[in-house]
Structures are given as C-alpha cells and as structure tokens.
Amino acid sequence: MTSQPPDPAPATRGDRELRADARRNRERVLRTAQQLFATDGLGVSLDEIARRAGVGPGTVHRHFPAKEALYLAVAIDQIRQLVAEAETLTAAEDPEALYSLLSRMMANGAENVAVKSALVAAEFDLRTAAPDVAADLTRHVADLLERAHAASAVRADVTADEVMALVAGAFAAIRHAGAETSRDRAAHIAQLILDGLRPR
Structure with a gap:
C-alpha cells in the first residue's frame, strides 16, 4: 500500500x-x-x-x-492611500470630487514634504519607483477632471497635466511659505490654488 x-x-x-x-x-x-x-x-x-x-x-x-528605503515606502504607501480615496470619490459621481481629491493630495504633500524632499535629494523619482501606482492616481485625476468639465465645474481650458503640475506647485508654495507644520495655512494656500481652477 x-x-x-x-x-x-x-x-x-x-x-x-x-x-x-x-x-x-x-x-x-x-x-x-x-x-x-x-x-x-x-x-x-x-x-x-x-x-x-x-x-x-x-x-x-x-x-x-536603509532610511531611504523607508522614505520611499512611506511615499508609495501615501500614494496608494490617495488612489483608494480617488476610487471612492469616483464611485460617488460628484462633479466636485476633483476638488476633494486635489485638496487631499495637497494636504498629503504638505504633511510629507520632508520625506518628498529627502527622496528628491537622493534622486528618487516616484514615477520611476512606482510607475503603476503613480499612473493610477494620474488616471483618477484625469477621470474626475473629465467629469468636472462635463458639469462645467472647472475651467474648460485646464488639462490633467496642468492639474498635476499645480499640485506639485502647491507643495513648493507651502514649503516656501514655511507652512508645512500648519494645516490651516497649508490648506489656505491649497485653496487659493484650487480657486484658480474654477470657471471664470
């Protein structure tokens, strides 16, 4: 047997x-x-x-x-969380969802500006290190922008690439103003930038 x-x-x-x-x-x-x-x-x-x-x-x-590996993992994890939030916002079918996502992205950048600066200094590019996750977030921004365009909730002449550039610019503006440690000031700067996306 x-x-x-x-x-x-x-x-x-x-x-x-x-x-x-x-x-x-x-x-x-x-x-x-x-x-x-x-x-x-x-x-x-x-x-x-x-x-x-x-x-x-x-x-x-x-x-x-190494510390750099942890910095990178933290940054990628934050993008994954933003993608999850974007998926929830997309399912809600709210034309204003674009502003909710961009506001969250800017707040996230302000909270993690030190980590992002360290990655830049170490010549890490998140789009290269985590291309799929970065592409997912950009795709969600583009989808929500298209919905906002259809509802005339955003300027007709703004593109997804320009929106992503504004988010990156918000990080620089918050850092320049020394507002990284103040959520209220960081949120105010972000709101000024988002107001510029509204239809004239």
Missing part, C-alpha cells in the same frame, strides 16, 4: 499566518514612520520607529535596511 503524503494544510496555514503577520508589522511601521517624520522630522532613528510601532528593531531593519 502506498503511503499518503502528509497533509500540507497546517504548514500552509502557518505560512499564511506568518505572511499576514509580517504584512501587519510592515503596515504598522509605515504608519508610525509617516507620523514621526511629520512631527519629529527625518532625524528619528529606525530603532525609535520600531519602539513606537511596537515591533523589534530587527523587523524594521529587515523590511527597510
């Missing part, structure tokens, strides 16, 4: 649990790092991030062997 191979299910379940646990730890590290970079600056150590995230230092160093 041929013996049956052992049931692989327990090992598979264990592997899945380990992978799920590793994903949760990584998410916790990313959220903690984003918060600490925004409040304490980029000088915060990986060990401190690990302590605040409630994981061991080895967990952080295993996922992110």
Whole structure:
C-alpha cells in the first residue's frame, strides 16, 4: 500500500499566518514612520520607529535596511492611500470630487514634504519607483477632471497635466511659505490654488 503524503494544510496555514503577520508589522511601521517624520522630522532613528510601532528593531531593519528605503515606502504607501480615496470619490459621481481629491493630495504633500524632499535629494523619482501606482492616481485625476468639465465645474481650458503640475506647485508654495507644520495655512494656500481652477 502506498503511503499518503502528509497533509500540507497546517504548514500552509502557518505560512499564511506568518505572511499576514509580517504584512501587519510592515503596515504598522509605515504608519508610525509617516507620523514621526511629520512631527519629529527625518532625524528619528529606525530603532525609535520600531519602539513606537511596537515591533523589534530587527523587523524594521529587515523590511527597510536603509532610511531611504523607508522614505520611499512611506511615499508609495501615501500614494496608494490617495488612489483608494480617488476610487471612492469616483464611485460617488460628484462633479466636485476633483476638488476633494486635489485638496487631499495637497494636504498629503504638505504633511510629507520632508520625506518628498529627502527622496528628491537622493534622486528618487516616484514615477520611476512606482510607475503603476503613480499612473493610477494620474488616471483618477484625469477621470474626475473629465467629469468636472462635463458639469462645467472647472475651467474648460485646464488639462490633467496642468492639474498635476499645480499640485506639485502647491507643495513648493507651502514649503516656501514655511507652512508645512500648519494645516490651516497649508490648506489656505491649497485653496487659493484650487480657486484658480474654477470657471471664470
């Protein structure tokens, strides 16, 4: 009689649990790092991030062997969150949704200006590092812009490329005004820029 191979299910379940646990730890590290970079600056150590995230230092160093890798992961994670918000706004069929998304994108940029500056200094380009995620966000902006055009909720002569350029310009304007740490001032600057998109 041929013996049956052992049931692989327990090992598979264990592997899945380990992978799920590793994903949760990584998410916790990313959220903690984003918060600490925004409040304490980029000088915060990986060990401190690990302590605040409630994981061991080895967990952080295993996922992110260098600070630049963590900066990049935080920035990509923020874009993924914006894409998720964009999908929700697209489903709502609101012609004003473009302004909601752009406002969120500008606020996100203001909160993470230090991380974005560090990536620029290290010559990282998010469009190259995460082309699919960046393209998804741009596509959602274009779709919401088309809807706003159809409802005459936005200037007829503005293009998606120009809208994305204005968002990038908002980051520079907020940084120039020293408003990175003031949500109210950053939001005011963003609103001035968004007002320029309204029909004349």
